[in-house]
Amino acid sequence: ERQKNIRNFSIVAHIDHGKSTIADRILELTHTVTAREMQDQLLDSMELERERGITIKMNSVELHYDAEDGETYIFHLIDTPGHVDFQYEVSRALAAGEGAVLVVDAAQGVEAQTLSNVYLALDNDLEIVPLINKIDLPAAQPEVVREEIEDVIGIDASEAVLASAKQGIGIQELLEQVVKTVPAPDGELDAPLKALIFDSAYDPYRGVVLTVRVREGVVKVGDKIKMMHSGAEYEVTEVGVNSPKPVAREFLGAGDVGYITASIKDIKSTQSGDTITLANNPASEPLEGYRQMTPMVYSGLYPTDNAKFTDLREALEKLQLNDAALEFEPETSQALGFGFRTGFLGLLHMDVIQERLEREFDLDLITTAPSVTYHVTKTDGEQVDVSNPAEMPEVSAIRYIEEPYVHASIMVPNDYVGTVMELAQRKRGEFDTMDYIDAARVNVKYYMPLSEIIFDFFDKLKSGTRGYASLDYEPAGYRQSDLVTIDILLNSQKIDALSFIVHRDFAAERGRIITGKLKNIIPRQNFEIPVQAAIGAKIIARTNIKAYRKDVTSKIHTGDPDRRAKLLDKQKRGKARMKSVGTVDVPQEAFMAVLKTD
Numbered sequence: 001e002r003q004k005n006i007r008n009f010s011i012v013a014h015i016d017h018g019k020s021t022i023a024d025r026i027l028e029l030t031h032t033v034t035a036r037e038m039q040d041q042l043l044d045s046m047e048l049e050r051e052r053g054i055t056i057k058m059n060s061v062e063l064h065y066d067a068e069d070g071e072t073y074i075f076h077l078i079d080t081p082g083h084v085d086f087q088y089e090v091s092r093a094l095a096a097g098e099g100a101v102l103v104v105d106a107a108q109g110v111e112a113q114t115l116s117n118v119y120l121a122l123d124n125d126l127e128i129v130p131l132i133n134k135i136d137l138p139a140a141q142p143e144v145v146r147e148e149i150e151d152v153i154g155i156d157a158s159e160a161v162l163a164s165a166k167q168g169i170g171i172q173e174l175l176e177q178v179v180k181t182v183p184a185p186d187g188e189l190d191a192p193l194k195a196l197i198f199d200s201a202y203d204p205y206r207g208v209v210l211t212v213r214v215r216e217g218v219v220k221v222g223d224k225i226k227m228m229h230s231g232a233e234y235e236v237t238e239v240g241v242n243s244p245k246p247v248a249r250e251f252l253g254a255g256d257v258g259y260i261t262a263s264i265k266d267i268k269s270t271q272s273g274d275t276i277t278l279a280n281n282p283a284s285e286p287l288e289g290y291r292q293m294t295p296m297v298y299s300g301l302y303p304t305d306n307a308k309f310t311d312l313r314e315a316l317e318k319l320q321l322n323d324a325a326l327e328f329e330p331e332t333s334q335a336l337g338f339g340f341r342t343g344f345l346g347l348l349h350m351d352v353i354q355e356r357l358e359r360e361f362d363l364d365l366i367t368t369a370p371s372v373t374y375h376v377t378k379t380d381g382e383q384v385d386v387s388n389p390a391e392m393p394e395v396s397a398i399r400y401i402e403e404p405y406v407h408a409s410i411m412v413p414n415d416y417v418g419t420v421m422e423l424a425q426r427k428r429g430e431f432d433t434m435d436y437i438d439a440a441r442v443n444v445k446y447y448m449p450l451s452e453i454i455f456d457f458f459d460k461l462k463s464g465t466r467g468y469a470s471l472d473y474e475p476a477g478y479r480q481s482d483l484v485t486i487d488i489l490l491n492s493q494k495i496d497a498l499s500f501i502v503h504r505d506f507a508a509e510r511g512r513i514i515t516g517k518l519k520n521i522i523p524r525q526n527f528e529i530p531v532q533a534a535i536g537a538k539i540i541a542r543t544n545i546k547a548y549r550k551d552v553t554s555k556i557h558t559g560d561p562d563r564r565a566k567l568l569d570k571q572k573r574g575k576a577r578m579k580s581v582g583t584v585d586v587p588q589e590a591f592m593a594v595l596k597t598d
């Protein structure tokens with residue numbers, strides 16, 4: 001039967017442990033791409049992924065493997081991102097297969113996202129094929145890592161593949177293990193169609209391209225398909241697989257991973273997690289969809305040119321297809337005009353969305369400072385959710401405010417435990433537990449306010465531990481905190497888009513830091529501009545931007561012409577993203593100044 005030679009699996013790991021490079025080696029070994037077409041991290045096809053050297057989107061590809069048992073197997077491999085912000089991608093990728101290759105760096109060992117990815121895989125009842133990568137590194141300790149996988153994760157690693165994706169070692173062995181360990185998909189070919197949409201993208205020519213895992217039945221060109229949740233119906237124009245370029249097929253059947261197009265222009269009727277069936281022979285029940293993600297952080301997105309508001313909405317709708325965790329709703333700002341309050345899973349996600357909107361949709365945007373969602377109980381008993389600091393009720397109307405907490409897990413070498421604890425404490429962390437991973441590393445857990453963790457905890461953690469610490473976190477409810485809203489006044493005018501919320505203990509310091517930063521960021525104009533930070537009517541910090549603009553490069557005390565050119569270039573781009581707020585020109589950078597706490 002055709003399914004017995006199909007294997008569907010994802011590659012998961014902590015960031016940088018080598019997932020995309022292993023995918024490269026698999027593509028080569030199976031001759032899926034020619035030597036001429038080959039390039040590093042081939043599946044990272046988005047420009048932004050290549051520039052930053054990270055995987056942002058999952059990518060599925062079909063390949064054919066001639067195994068040692070003489071059979072040819074069809075693999076559907078999905079490469080996934082490793083960063084905590086993109087875990088939603090990983091969870092949807094995992095739901096499309098029967099197995100997961102778990103990659104662990106032989107020099108780094110088990111890290112925070114190694115664990116979270118394993119838990120996702122186990123939640124999906126997947127078979128796990130462990131692989132220890134980078135054994136070519138002088139610092140590699142494959143045997144120590146093997147023990148870590150067994151002790152910390154609790155899976156059998158005695159057969160773990162020892163590999164070097166860089167040198168092409170262990171790849172064949174990996175594929176043999178996939179054949180043996182990952183079960184073939186099941187599902188009846190003659191049952192009514194059930195295909196799960198796990199990703200999609202908008203293509204201006206083909207309309208919405210749906211990436212699906214077919215669970216039951218068959219779908220082919222000309223079929224009338226129906227989305228079981230939205231009820232929308234379409235006629236299939238093409239089905240196929242990515243290999244890695246799209247290759248049309250006659251049909252997709254139970255067990256296959258591939259794409260469907262049906263000239264779909266109406267974006268809203270095709271959501272990830274929906275089940276596709278046939279209109280005239282429908283399945284009775286849809287497949288289990290995905291848990292809706294709650295964004296961790298919100299910020300306002302505004303076009304620098306107010307006339308581009310509708311373009312921004314269309315762009316967000318199209319991008320939402322390709323990024324199921326993105327949320328947005330319209331909002332207005334006195335300072336910035338019409339825009340959208342947009343929800344993200346973290347700051348990297350926010351950054352990526354902004355970049356994609358600018359590149360893929362040719363928009364110039366102002367992004368306001370990110371904020372978590374606060375639960376506010378007012379004196380009249382009403383409860384409101386506030387994710388835009390400008391909408392925080394008057395102090396006198398607030399009974400109490402609760403803020404989101406997370407349970408954070410920090411893996412770090414023993415030598416840095418002191419540093420980590422000090423940092424966590426400074427960020428209002430409450431110590432939970434500390435466990436040994438092996439003789440030299442520990443896993444420290446803290447309860448921390450989400451706002452402290454997403455704002456600059458990670459950067460500080462990395463720099464304080466020479467890059468050795470890894471961090472993962474999950475929501476841990478809400479707690480009451482003594483929080484205040486700090487407003488910023490430029491030229492005595494309150495700029496709503498610059499307001500932010502902090503713990504009262506940090507208010508004075510933050511007020512001082514932010515006014516200082518704004519003073520440096522906002523270009524001088526031909527009049528003096530007072531910059532003030534205030535809580536209600538009380539000014540807590542102030543400074544002045546002196547009149548007259550100076551050549552900014554004269555401040556760059558560097559002989560390095562490269563650096564000078566870079567700064568000039570940055571300045572130019574920054575200027576393009578300037579917004580006139582009342583009488584003052586405010587560059588994009590100013591809205592992000594609150595993120596830097598020193």
Ligand code: GDP
Nearest residue numbers: 015016017018019020021082133134164165166
């Ligand atoms: P991903 O984030 O898990 O997808 O990791 P990548 O595949 O992008 O690899 C991260 C970095 O590790 C890149 O610089 C790779 O060249 C490097 N790398 C991957 N595999 C190996 C390996 O086996 N040995 C060595 N020395 N470096 C590797």
Ligand code: MG
Nearest residue numbers: 019020054055
């Ligand atoms: Mg990658």
